[in-house]
Amino acid sequence: MSETPTYEPNAIEAKWQARWQEQGTNEPDLDGATRPYYNLMMFPYPSAEGLHVGNLFAFTGADVFGRFKRMQGYQVFEPIGFDAFGIHSENYAIKVGAHPATLIPQNIANFTRQLTRMGGMFPWRNVLSTTEPSYYKWTQWVFLQLFKRGLAYKKNGAVNWCPSCKTVLSNEQVVAGACERCGSVVEARVLEQWYFRITDYAERLLNNLDDRSKMDWSDTTVMAQKNWLGRSEGADITFTVAGGDAAITVYTTRPDTLFGATFMVLAPEHPLVDALTSDVQRDAVQAYRAQAAAKDLTSRKIGDKEKSGVFTGGHAINPATGKQIPVWIADYVLMEYGTGAIMAVPGHDERDFAFATKFALPIVRVVAGPGEDASTPLAEAFTEVDAGGVMVNSGDFDGRAPLDVKSALTAWLEGEGSGTKRVQYRLYDWCISRQRYWGPPIPIIYCDDCGPVAVPDDQLPVELPLIDDFRPDDSGVSPLARHAEWYFTPCPTCGKKSRRETDVSDTFLDSAWYFLRYPNTEFNDVAFDPARTKTWLPVDSYIGGNEHAVLHLLYSRFITMVLHDAGMLDFEEPFKKFRAHGLIVKDGAKMSKSKGNVVNPDQYMEHWGADTFRTYLMFLGPFQEGGDFRDAGISGPRRFLDKVWDLVTQAIDPDCRDAEIRHEVLIKWHQSKKRVTEEVEQLRYNTAIAALMELVNVLREQNCAERTVISELVQMTAPFAPHFAEECWERLGHATTIFDSPWPTFDHDLTVENTITIGVQVNGKTRGTITIAREADESVARAAAEAEESVSKYLTGQEIRKVIWVPGRMLNYVVG
RNA sequence: GCCCGAGUGGCGGAAUGGUAUACGCAGCAGACUCAAAAUCUGCCGGCUUCACGGCCUUAAGAGUUCGAGUCUCUUCUCGGGCACCA
Numbered sequence: 001m002s003e004t005p006t007y008e009p010n011a012i013e014a015k016w017q018a019r020w021q022e023q024g025t026n027e028p029d030l031d032g033a034t035r036p037y038y039n040l041m042m043f044p045y046p047s048a049e050g051l052h053v054g055n056l057f058a059f060t061g062a063d064v065f066g067r068f069k070r071m072q073g074y075q076v077f078e079p080i081g082f083d084a085f086g087i088h089s090e091n092y093a094i095k096v097g098a099h100p101a102t103l104i105p106q107n108i109a110n111f112t113r114q115l116t117r118m119g120g121m122f123p124w125r126n127v128l129s130t131t132e133p134s135y136y137k138w139t140q141w142v143f144l145q146l147f148k149r150g151l152a153y154k155k156n157g158a159v160n161w162c163p164s165c166k167t168v169l170s171n172e173q174v175v176a177g178a179c180e181r182c183g184s185v186v187e188a189r190v191l192e193q194w195y196f197r198i199t200d201y202a203e204r205l206l207n208n209l210d211d212r213s214k215m216d217w218s219d220t221t222v223m224a225q226k227n228w229l230g231r232s233e234g235a236d237i238t239f240t241v242a243g244g245d246a247a248i249t250v251y252t253t254r255p256d257t258l259f260g261a262t263f264m265v266l267a268p269e270h271p272l273v274d275a276l277t278s279d280v281q282r283d284a285v286q287a288y289r290a291q292a293a294a295k296d297l298t299s300r301k302i303g304d305k306e307k308s309g310v311f312t313g314g315h316a317i318n319p320a321t322g323k324q325i326p327v328w329i330a331d332y333v334l335m336e337y338g339t340g341a342i343m344a345v346p347g348h349d350e351r352d353f354a355f356a357t358k359f360a361l362p363i364v365r366v367v368a369g370p371g372e373d374a375s376t377p378l379a380e381a382f383t384e385v386d387a388g389g390v391m392v393n394s395g396d397f398d399g400r401a402p403l404d405v406k407s408a409l410t411a412w413l414e415g416e417g418s419g420t421k422r423v424q425y426r427l428y429d430w431c432i433s434r435q436r437y438w439g440p441p442i443p444i445i446y447c448d449d450c451g452p453v454a455v456p457d458d459q460l461p462v463e464l465p466l467i468d469d470f471r472p473d474d475s476g477v478s479p480l481a482r483h484a485e486w487y488f489t490p491c492p493t494c495g496k497k498s499r500r501e502t503d504v505s506d507t508f509l510d511s512a513w514y515f516l517r518y519p520n521t522e523f524n525d526v527a528f529d530p531a532r533t534k535t536w537l538p539v540d541s542y543i544g545g546n547e548h549a550v551l552h553l554l555y556s557r558f559i560t561m562v563l564h565d566a567g568m569l570d571f572e573e574p575f576k577k578f579r580a581h582g583l584i585v586k587d588g589a590k591m592s593k594s595k596g597n598v599v600n601p602d603q604y605m606e607h608w609g610a611d612t613f614r615t616y617l618m619f620l621g622p623f624q625e626g627g628d629f630r631d632a633g634i635s636g637p638r639r640f641l642d643k644v645w646d647l648v649t650q651a652i653d654p655d656c657r658d659a660e661i662r663h664e665v666l667i668k669w670h671q672s673k674k675r676v677t678e679e680v681e682q683l684r685y686n687t688a689i690a691a692l693m694e695l696v697n698v699l700r701e702q703n704c705a706e707r708t709v710i711s712e713l714v715q716m717t718a719p720f721a722p723h724f725a726e727e728c729w730e731r732l733g734h735a736t737t738i739f740d741s742p743w744p745t746f747d748h749d750l751t752v753e754n755t756i757t758i759g760v761q762v763n764g765k766t767r768g769t770i771t772i773a774r775e776a777d778e779s780v781a782r783a784a785a786e787a788e789e790s791v792s793k794y795l796t797g798q799e800i801r802k803v804i805w806v807p808g809r810m811l812n813y814v815v816g
Numbered sequence: 817g818c819c820c821g822a823g824u825g826g827c828g829g830a831a832u833g834g835u836a837u838a839c840g841c842a843g844c845a846g847a848c849u850c851a852a853a854a855u856c857u858g859c860c861g862g863c864u865u866c867a868c869g870g871c872c873u874u875a876a877g878a879g880u881u882c883g884a885g886u887c888u889c890u891u892c893u894c895g896g897g898c899a900c901c902a
Contacts, residue, residue: 219820220821223897224819224820224898227819227898228898230901250902252902253901253902254902307900332902336901337901337902338901341902342902343902345902349902351902352902354900424901546897547896547897550897550898583895583896590895619828619839620829620840621828622829625822627828628827628828628829630827630828630841632828632842633840633842634841635840636828636839637840639840640839686828686829686839686840687829689839689840690829690830690838690840691838691839692839693838693839694838694839757835758834759834759835760835761834761835763883764883766834766835768835769835790869801882804882804883806834809834810835810883812834812882813882814882
């Protein structure tokens with residue numbers, strides 16, 4: 001008994017990784033696939049630190065699913081790539097004094113090493129990086145598709161500007177109104193920027209979310225998208241300005257409360273402010289507008305909720321009451337939402353109530369709740385619409401329910417020509433301009449004669465020049481503008497000396513279409529080949545983090561819809577199924593560099609092997625909820641693999657093979673196959689692994705190492721521990737990869753025992769158990785139960801009032 | 817503030833309204849060993865009992881039900897998202 005090999009993960013893993021590479025095991029036939037399955041995971045941003053445990057958890061979970069689908073007979077395409085443009089790479093390069101173009105390839109090499117080490121089923125010939133000209137050529141092409149369809153436009157927009165770092169900051173880089181890096185107070189700067197008209201698609205983006213045939217998504221993700229889209233139903237109402245021809249249009253979701261509108265508020269930037277302002281108020285209004293303009297975006301939005309504002313001196317007429325009401329300006333009204341103006345109903349809106357209280361404006365009750373009437377004082381805004389209240393102080397509408405008056409009043413306004421019903425979305429257009437260096441240049445040329453001109457397709461890509469001074473400067477203009485040889489270029493239409501657009505595009509654009517490129521990486525003349533696309537898309541399963549629940553997924557859906565409308569794709573939803581994985585925490589806290597609790601997976605893979613580490617990660621908690629990383633627990637999965645290894649050793653030994661499968665093993669075997677199959681399908685990996693462990697325990701107790709059973713056990717461990725399973729499979733005498741073997745099937749009749757043990761309750765308390773035939777009827781069960789001393793002692797001397805018999809489940813006596 | 821999600825042994829976590837605590841970790845006892853590690857066997861929610869057993873227990877409280885970790889309401893705590901959206 002000398003030649004028995006022991007389980008040595010590192011040797012086995014290197015062996016199988018090399019073999020997969022040599023034999024192209026992970027590369028499906030992209031053209032000839034008959035049962036294609038596109039298994040997508042969110043590609044990583046290749047940071048200098050390398051993959052962390054959270055990435056590995058996500059990729060392993062997606063890989064387990066892909067390997068499972070493959071064993072179910074699909075040709076699985078499970079590509080990986082790198083999302084390497086963006087401000088993070090650029091800032092890091094500035095910090096370490098290097099160029100991102102040299103850092104990124106190093107990071108990608110390190111990520112590639114780690115992704116190979118973990119044993120992912122990645123087709124490396126289809127790898128992509130968003131920073132390669134061969135990729136971003138098509139990102140620019142995507143931009144131009146939108147430009148040509150009128151969906152890309154320029155407008156002024158405010159950005160966060162740090163005067164000390166001389167750079168535009170993203171919202172998350174602004175902390176409490178200050179620059180996250182240097183602490184300077186951030187200013188708002190207005191720049192002309194490129195936007196995509198995603199708002200045109202708001203309704204379709206919302207409606208498809210409820211269409212299960214197009215999208216089977218996690219509920220939490222659907223909810224997040226719905227909230228982001230923020231559909232509301234209401235009305236536009238026009239108020240004429242007293243003593244003038246001007247009119248102010250407001251948007252409200254509560255047209256029923258129109259009689260309670262006692263003043264109006266415009267956003268400080270509203271175009272009618274000048275016209276409304278009286279001479280007396282002009283100075284105060286000017287001062288307030290200047291003050292509002294100076295506030296940075298974030299502190300205006302989420303900062304101090306204390307109301308501020310100024311009276312313009314102007315008045316408007318409430319179309320319902322005919323009364324003149326004062327018009328104010330205040331920064332709690334946002335120019336970007338609705339019409340930038342509101343009718344203020346302080347009795348029934350918390351913000352308006354706070355404002356009216358602060359500035360002593362009249363508050364009128366127009367809805368009376370249960371037990372209230374028109375004169376009940378309002379200590380706070382009464383905002384309930386559907387709480388059984390009735391209208392009061394509202395003329396002909398008095399006594400009716402607010403919900404009913406909502407539509408009735410809107411209809412009346414429509415008749416008067418002073419209002420219309422309208423649906424409003426919270427979603428705003430997608431700003432894709434970045435005044436930075438490390439991104440794909442926006443492919444537009446400005447010609448004095450021809451205006452903004454698209455760079456012709458045959459001149460794409462507009463390559464990002466490899467310049468050394470890529471730092472942003474004081475001007476707020478992209479560093480690209482400083483390079484005359486790049487900046488000046490002939491107009492593609494008339495040939496006149498023209499200027500390139502110097503903004504680069506948002507990284508979210510890079511990732512909004514990458515899934516279309518993966519099956520087409522070898523094509524240089526098209527972004528995506530129609531035949532390939534028809535075979536592989538839409539994506540069958542997409543797994544990723546819920547931090548991208550809104551932006552990335554919404555932008556991807558939008559770009560797909562646009563390309564669908566352009567006739568280039570025959571589907572409008574890119575991801576048939578989406579599941580969000582959970583988060584790995586360490587000691588109850590999210591892993592982060594600042595907390596110093598980031599776990600580097602390399603050392604674990606080195607010490608335990610990738611297979612044990614993968615199995616551990618999938619076992620530590622529900623995949624869709626995440627879990628707590630505790631290295632003490634890793635020994636459990638390792639012991640499990642050791643036990644399977646030993647069973648394989650026994651199974652291939654002709655001397656100790658057990659030909660007969662005992663009934664107890666047979667049932668457990670089929671039950672395990674059923675459970676594992678169903679649970680892996682639902683990404684419930686932790687319980688699937690528990691089921692495999694239970695099976696192993698039974699096999700050991702029963703001394704069974706029957707070859708068929710062990711073979712199938714090995715197959716079921718394969719998605720979790722792929723190298724390990726390949727090695728076991730080879731030891732069992734197979735010459736081809738285990739991933740081309742069919743997933744084990746089970747016999748339903750063998751998943752249920754002929755005799756079952758059920759609980760017997762007396763008055764709902766479990767008092768004993770009985771073991772009876774599965775099909776036993778009530779009388780048999782009762783006879784067995786009443787013969788049990790532990791049950792009968794609660795029955796003697798009691799009147800049995802009722803017996804509840806749930807066949808095959810339980811028996812309950814109600815006595816007393 | 818609003819919208820989601822979650823609170824179960826010492827720990828990670830299982831449980832179609834039907835025997836709560838599967839599986840794993842840690843711990844305790846034993847076997848093997850000169851010894852230790854590894855491995856194997858057994859025990860392992862709390863209180864109570866010599867024991868058989870009894871009572872309690874799924875964040876707290878109420879409710880529905882023959883029966884609730886699971887369904888409903890209220891409260892508390894934690895995590896995530898949105899944040900003056902009219």
